[in-house]
Amino acid sequence: MKLINQLSKETGLPIATIRFYEKSGLFKGQKKKGITTNNYTYYDDEVTEKLDLIRDAKSVGFTLSEIKELIDAWYNKRISKPKKMEILDAKLAQINDKIKELNAVKKQINYLKREVEKYDC
Amino acid sequence: MKLINQLSKETGLPIATIRFYEKSGLFKGQKKKGITTNNYTYYDDEVTEKLDLIRDAKSVGFTLSEIKELIDAWYNKRISKPKKMEILDAKLAQINDKIKELNAVKKQINYLKREVEKYDC
DNA sequence: ATAAAGTATGAAGCATACTTTATACTTTAA
DNA sequence: TTAAAGTATAAAGTATGCTTCATACTTTAT
Numbered sequence: 001m002k003l004i005n006q007l008s009k010e011t012g013l014p015i016a017t018i019r020f021y022e023k024s025g026l027f028k029g030q031k032k033k034g035i036t037t038n039n040y041t042y043y044d045d046e047v048t049e050k051l052d053l054i055r056d057a058k059s060v061g062f063t064l065s066e067i068k069e070l071i072d073a074w075y076n077k078r079i080s081k082p083k084k085m086e087i088l089d090a091k092l093a094q095i096n097d098k099i100k101e102l103n104a105v106k107k108q109i110n111y112l113k114r115e116v117e118k119y120d121c
Numbered sequence: 122m123k124l125i126n127q128l129s130k131e132t133g134l135p136i137a138t139i140r141f142y143e144k145s146g147l148f149k150g151q152k153k154k155g156i157t158t159n160n161y162t163y164y165d166d167e168v169t170e171k172l173d174l175i176r177d178a179k180s181v182g183f184t185l186s187e188i189k190e191l192i193d194a195w196y197n198k199r200i201s202k203p204k205k206m207e208i209l210d211a212k213l214a215q216i217n218d219k220i221k222e223l224n225a226v227k228k229q230i231n232y233l234k235r236e237v238e239k240y241d242c
Numbered sequence: 243a244t245a246a247a248g249t250a251t252g253a254a255g256c257a258t259a260c261t262t263t264a265t266a267c268t269t270t271a272a
Numbered sequence: 273t274t275a276a277a278g279t280a281t282a283a284a285g286t287a288t289g290c291t292t293c294a295t296a297c298t299t300t301a302t
Contacts (some may be wrong), residue, residue, distance in 0.1 A: 005277095037268070037269090038267080040268085053226075053229055059182075065258090073233065104177055105183075106216050108174055110213070112209055116209065124249075126247095138291085145289090159249075159298055185289070
């Protein structure tokens with residue numbers, strides 16, 4: 001169980017960002033029972049995993065609400081197994097589409113390179 | 122030479138979005154010489170190509186300023202050829218990184234699927 | 243000729259995703 | 273023991289990328 005500072009170091013995300021994500025409902029920390037002197041929030045390894053997923057998914061263009069769906073499909077107990085699989089499969093399809101689009105953009109850029117090579121003097 | 126309405130139809134982008142992109146310096150239309158009755162802006166096929174590139178690049182997570190770089194590398198005459206090639210190659214590398222990250226996220230989602238399959242009953 | 247549709251422009255509004263600030267309390271290290 | 277560093281919370285501020293609105297003029301179709 002770690003505090004937010006350690007979580008930040010492990011994930012490479014700023015503390016303020018982590019708090020923002022937590023406030024957005026992407027995960028939850030816990031208050032330690034029995035401690036009355038402070039109000040600190042503790043995080044377990046699952047949160048680290050979730051933050052890694054958030055970071056990676058964000059970097060390829062998923063929005064926070066898309067990522068929330070993904071995380072809910074992973075760990076929300078009120079979602080049925082078939083529904084979860086459906087969501088995960090939809091995300092996989094979305095990723096495959098993105099890869100296709102990236103390859104298309106790649107093609108376009110290679111075309112631009114040839115154009116620059118040809119005409120730009 | 123087309124008006125904004127036709128450009129919108131060709132690219133599938135809303136007129137307001139096209140105007141916003143033009144205002145952001147991603148491309149320029151032209152005022153027709155000799156016409157004094159109106160103030161309409163005309164666009165040539167190059168603008169259509171640029172908008173297609175913008176649409177595709179955006180859909181895979183490029184920001185407008187990254188896309189601006191890309192377009193400048195393609196058609197800004199004040200940028201030297203080697204510099205252009207450098208920018209285009211950097212973009213290609215960025216795309217390859219994105220593809221790698223997408224494959225990583227794909228892996229993660231497949232892991233989630235196995236987890237759901239195993240433990241979620 | 244006139245109503246509907248298209249174009250131009252500036253400004254305001256909005257959603258997403260943070261980031262910064264302010265304030266206050268807690269823990270830790272010298 | 274006290275100054276520095278860490279934590280919590282709410283609220284305001286910022287950047288990006290649009291979208292909507294208001295107003296006004298132009299073109300097109302009937």
